[in-house]
Amino acid sequence: MAYSQYAQPDLHEMNNRASSLVNRVPAEICVYARTNYGGSRAIIVAREAVIPKLSAVLNDEIESFKSCR
Numbered sequence: 001m002a003y004s005q006y007a008q009p010d011l012h013e014m015n016n017r018a019s020s021l022v023n024r025v026p027a028e029i030c031v032y033a034r035t036n037y038g039g040s041r042a043i044i045v046a047r048e049a050v051i052p053k054l055s056a057v058l059n060d061e062i063e064s065f066k067s068c069r
């Protein structure tokens with residue numbers, strides 16, 4: 001069953017600008033390099049995770065995210 005309560009298919013002005021992540025929702029979040037959950041599925045952000053500095057591969061690359069389930 002799709003679990004899409006936490007999703008954003010296009011970060012718009014924040015596309016390719018994120019350098020850190022905070023997950024405040026009770027779900028694992030997958031982030032994507034392109035809009036509409038396309039391109040590389042770069043990382044799974046665990047519940048309550050804080051990533052103060054993304055790796056060079058991920059920095060300024062994220063354009064969409066959604067619950068991994």
Ligand SMILES: [Ca+2]
Nearest residue numbers: 033061062063
């Ligand atoms: Ca990108």
